[in-house]
Amino acid sequence: MPRIFGLLKWGLVGTVGIVGGLWVINLPVPPLRQAIAKTAPILLTPSYFNMDRNYRAAIANVEQSDQLINQATSSADIELGAEKVQAAQKNLDQLPVWFLGYQPVRYCQWFSCGWRFTVDEFQQARQRVGRMDAQVFQERNAFTQLQQAEASLNAAKAQHQQATDDTQRQAAIAAWQSAIDQLTQLPPTTLAGRTAQTQLTAAQRDFQAVTGLQASAQQTNTLISAAKAFGKQAAEASQNPPHTVTEWDAVASLWRSAIAQLQRVQPDDAGYTEAQTLSAQYQSNLGQINTRKQAEQAAVQALERANRQITSLLASTPNDAAQVNRPQTAAQIQSIINELETIQTGTTVHPQAQDLLKFAKAKLNELQ
Incomplete structure (x- = not known):
């Protein structure tokens, strides 16, 4: 019996030793892991499993967050997208940059590992996550501004209904206009900004019905101001090229939003001539952006074809x-x-x- 306990004891010690050895071997120490990878790659299987799992999870979380944030229909989508961004960041943190250029051939033959990307692509993934993290921050701020604008708009309407003299009505109209201006200032690329555009149409219609010709002139100024705001953002977004197809699409969307605001100015409205002049300029800018987008798209496709030919030639x-x-x-x-x-x-x-x-x-x- 003591002999059996002794054997169990040494067996346990041996197991602990093996586990401890594997733990040491799989530590994120580049020289140690590279040496093991050349002589006994099977010992790095736990690391490969972990890397493969985090790679797959990172790709899934990045794609899901991109869909949730860029195709959001509610603030709940933005919040869920933010969670996915954080999850993707954690997954990427688990992938050692120094090891991305090394292919664990034996492991990939056995288990069909998922990662094939380079250090540059890894950095692009990090940048993409960083951009979406900043986008979430902008979306949240815009949603807060939208809530404030909606509250101000409702308060101004109530104040106008309850007004008993011209002074109170003028104050209410000024507050109403201020709320409309807040709606036009929301970033048009955010969900809150797109939501505000729908509300802005109704708010301006009600405002015009209440204030008549004065509101019409103010509405035209608001539309032109909104168009100029879109145009300014478009001009800023197009600076420091080159840009990706997605980024050129975003710039084009801003110019189209600016043009759409100007097209809402009617021929009998004050400021119609100014609106048409700006519209012609913005149409020209949009055409230039579309040309650059097409060039970028063609370039990317040409590089992809060249890379496929290179791969075929090497093979x-x-x-x-x-x-x-x-x-x-x-x-x-x-x-x-x-x-x-x-x-x-x-x-x-x-x-x-x-x-x-x-x-x-x-x-x-x-x-x-």
Whole structure:
């Protein structure tokens, strides 16, 4: 019996030792893990499991948060999106940047691991999460401003209904106009801003019915002011290019919002000429933005095609240089060069395309 207890004791000690050893091996120490990965990668399986799980979770949370925030229909969507952003951030924090460039080949053969992205793509994911975190902050602030504007609007309407003399009515009208101005100042790219646009139409209609011609003039000024606010945001958002297709879409949306405000000014309204002049200018700006968006979209697609051709070329090239079909390989590289040369300057992928183009031309010269 003592012998059995002794064996159990040593067995327990051995198990604890093994577990402790695995824990040490899987510590986030790059030199140690890289050495183990070359000699006994199976020992890093716990880390690979953890990395794969966090990678998949990060991708899912980023996509869900993007859908919830950018396609929000209520403040509840924004709040849930904020939770997903935080969850994605935690997942990304669990992925060691120094290890992203290393492929755990054996583990991926056994378990079909999910991660394939580079350090640059990892940084882009972090930036995307950071932008959405800032967007959530902006959405919350805008929603607070919307609630304040709605409260002011309702209070002004009640004050006007209860007014007993011109002084009180003028004060109520001024408060009413102030509330409408608050609605126009909400960021148009936020859910609160889009909600405010619907309320703004009704508020301006009621205001005009109450104040007559005075309200009509004020409404025109409000529309022009709102259009200028959209135009200012669009101009600011388009600064410091290049921008992605999504960012150009956002700029175009701002110009369209500005134009939509101006189109609501009727021919018999005061300020109609000014509204038409601004509308023509904004239409021209929108056309330029659409052109740049199309160039960006074409550049991204061209780079994707070039990368696919590069991948295909690498896969079909023999390891033995003597077996390489030089004319065929040269033709494939020339095709890649032609694709890369279509990518315009001023696009986000142009620097990367230039690097690939330089490399491809050098390889082509080696074959000639």
